[in-house]
Amino acid sequence: MRPESEYSRWVNRNAPHVALFGLPQSTRLHDSLGTFHTVSSQKIMKTSLSLSPAAQTETECLVAVALDRGEKDKTDVFVSTTDKAVQQAAAALISAGDVSGKNFETHWLHNPSGLKAKRLLLVGGGKSAKFTAADLRKLAGAAVRALKPRKLRSLAFVLPDAIPAEDALRAVVEGSIVGDFDPDTYKSDRKDQRVESLTVVTSGDQSNFQRALDEAHTVAESQNFTRGLVNEPSNRMTPTILAQRAQEMCKEAGLKCEVYGADKIKELKMGAFWGVAQGSDEPPALIIMRYEPAGAPEKPVLGLVGKGITFDTGGISIKPADGMEKMKYDMAGGATMIGVMRAIAMLKPKVKVIGIVCATENMPSGKAQKPGDIQTAMSGKTIEIINTDAEGRLVLADGLCYARQLGCTHLIDAATLTGAVVVALGYANVGVFSNDDSFYQEFASTLAKSGENMWRLPVNDEYLDMTRSQIADLMNTGGRWGGASTAAAFLREFAETTPWIHLDIAGTAWMEDNKPWIAKGPSGIAVRSLIEFARGFGKS
Ligand code: BES
Ligand code: MN
Ligand code: ZN
Numbered sequence: 001m002r003p004e005s006e007y008s009r010w011v012n013r014n015a016p017h018v019a020l021f022g023l024p025q026s027t028r029l030h031d032s033l034g035t036f037h038t039v040s041s042q043k044i045m046k047t048s049l050s051l052s053p054a055a056q057t058e059t060e061c062l063v064a065v066a067l068d069r070g071e072k073d074k075t076d077v078f079v080s081t082t083d084k085a086v087q088q089a090a091a092a093l094i095s096a097g098d099v100s101g102k103n104f105e106t107h108w109l110h111n112p113s114g115l116k117a118k119r120l121l122l123v124g125g126g127k128s129a130k131f132t133a134a135d136l137r138k139l140a141g142a143a144v145r146a147l148k149p150r151k152l153r154s155l156a157f158v159l160p161d162a163i164p165a166e167d168a169l170r171a172v173v174e175g176s177i178v179g180d181f182d183p184d185t186y187k188s189d190r191k192d193q194r195v196e197s198l199t200v201v202t203s204g205d206q207s208n209f210q211r212a213l214d215e216a217h218t219v220a221e222s223q224n225f226t227r228g229l230v231n232e233p234s235n236r237m238t239p240t241i242l243a244q245r246a247q248e249m250c251k252e253a254g255l256k257c258e259v260y261g262a263d264k265i266k267e268l269k270m271g272a273f274w275g276v277a278q279g280s281d282e283p284p285a286l287i288i289m290r291y292e293p294a295g296a297p298e299k300p301v302l303g304l305v306g307k308g309i310t311f312d313t314g315g316i317s318i319k320p321a322d323g324m325e326k327m328k329y330d331m332a333g334g335a336t337m338i339g340v341m342r343a344i345a346m347l348k349p350k351v352k353v354i355g356i357v358c359a360t361e362n363m364p365s366g367k368a369q370k371p372g373d374i375q376t377a378m379s380g381k382t383i384e385i386i387n388t389d390a391e392g393r394l395v396l397a398d399g400l401c402y403a404r405q406l407g408c409t410h411l412i413d414a415a416t417l418t419g420a421v422v423v424a425l426g427y428a429n430v431g432v433f434s435n436d437d438s439f440y441q442e443f444a445s446t447l448a449k450s451g452e453n454m455w456r457l458p459v460n461d462e463y464l465d466m467t468r469s470q471i472a473d474l475m476n477t478g479g480r481w482g483g484a485s486t487a488a489a490f491l492r493e494f495a496e497t498t499p500w501i502h503l504d505i506a507g508t509a510w511m512e513d514n515k516p517w518i519a520k521g522p523s524g525i526a527v528r529s530l531i532e533f534a535r536g537f538g539k540s
Pocket of ligand 2: 312391392
């Protein structure tokens with residue numbers, strides 16, 4: 001029997017829609033309890049460059065950006081391109097006053113005169129004086145998301161000349177691919193409205209454009225890879241399955257990958273990590289992904305540590321039922337690091353990077369840790385468990401310590417760590433914490449490029465004092481106030497003297513609403529910034 005027919009018979013029984021729509025690249029995996037699941041990933045968008053004039057581009061849809069160069073309240077709308085034919089095609093619409101140029105406003109022109117395209121889509125980008133590559137990235141996403149329900153499968157994007165060409169090219173490719181993602185793999189009426197191909201129309205023959213296009217493709221696909229992992233529910237994304245997905249990715253991308261289970265976690269004396277894992281029937285997984293390219297210097301070594309709680313019930317300090325389903329995304333930090341390692345393996349910077357994911361469920365059970373328990377972390381520090389729902393800092397404490405032991409000279413962690421960071425910053429910014437100003441500055445300088453919003457919050461000693469225990473070294477909570485900072489102060493104790501950055505992505509890893517440029521659901525936040533950072537890391 002061909003394995004494929006066995007596979008499709010199984011799929012028909014278990015997930016008929018998967019077979020029906022013939023998901024590409026879906027993988028059959030089983031969790032440790034022996035249940036089989038498909039884990040599906042998204043189709044990959046094809047991207048290409050066109051150096052011929054926009055007028056000659058044959059496409060279902062040509063997209064161009066309308067900007068407003070009017071000062072203050074005045075409007076003076078124009079199409080941002082040097083291509084006269086495109087300007088001509090839109091001229092009547094604009095002179096009639098129909099186009100405001102406001103952000104994300106769309107106008108469709110059918111059979112535009114003078115163009116070979118079947119349609120011209122104008123997307124508004126706001127005031128031209130303020131227009132940035134980050135805005136363009138969103139516009140490209142919005143264009144793709146406007147195309148999807150119209151069953152259009154391809155587009156050609158005219159690069160606006162308001163942005164330097166290479167930056168514009170990257171922004172359009174990244175924005176389009178990110179905009180194409182929808183978390184609809186489990187919908188039986190899934191419409192599979194993926195946009196399949198993007199042509200970037202640009203003038204001028206720049207030899208580095210193809211490379212920029214390929215790199216942007218890798219970055220955005222890695223972000224979507226992370227989003228796919230985060231979207232999986234906890235019955236289909238156990239620590240074991242997450243580890244298998246990481247291994248699969250590492251094999252394809254050419255990375256070394258080790259996965260350790262409970263025995264090794266105990267052998268390493270990761271008492272904080274094990275304290276969380278001990279309550280679950282699903283075994284934990286310590287995932288280590290290594291990128292050690294030939295010719296890279298011995299130092300620095302960047303350590304990327306991710307919180308991989310595949311479901312956070314809160315443990316014995318159990319969470320309320322309302323909204324608990326969302327705690328499947330508590331592995332977003334771990335998924336972030338897996339996506340980042342994927343991109344790094346493909347982009348090949350000349351620097352060593354080690355990715356570590358501490359994956360476990362946080363469950364209540366007869367074996368679960370209880371408030372008042374004292375755990376000894378790998379570093380030797382003792383922790384009094386006040387609230388079993390403050391589990392993220394426990395797994396990360398040992399993850400950070402292990403990263404140092406493996407020789408990482410710089411550490412970045414990402415975690416859906418606290419509700420408090422959502423109180424502080426809402427859904428609009430990642431909370432950033434650091435024990436090293438110059439390391440932080442280096443990281444912050446990549447944010448303009450990635451277009452991701454992050455905001456630094458304090459982690460001074462006063463917060464650490466709030467986590468001191470009377471009977472152990474630390475408590476795993478710091479009281480009611482300043483919760484994002486007390487959590488960070490706790491982590492800082494395990495980064496010790498190593499330059500360290502902590503990204504609290506609790507408010508940003510899941511989009512609460514649909515936006516014009518991105519679907520509601522897993523956002524893949526921090527993936528682009530971390531890739532950008534790793535690429536420049538150790539260069540200066
Ligand atoms: N995973 C949660 C934090 C979280 C909250 C993520 C909202 C995403 C959205 C974390 O493990 C947690 O439960 N933190 C507690 C800590 C508290 C008990 C000190 C919190 O923030 O309430
Ligand atoms: Mn928790
Ligand atoms: Zn959690």
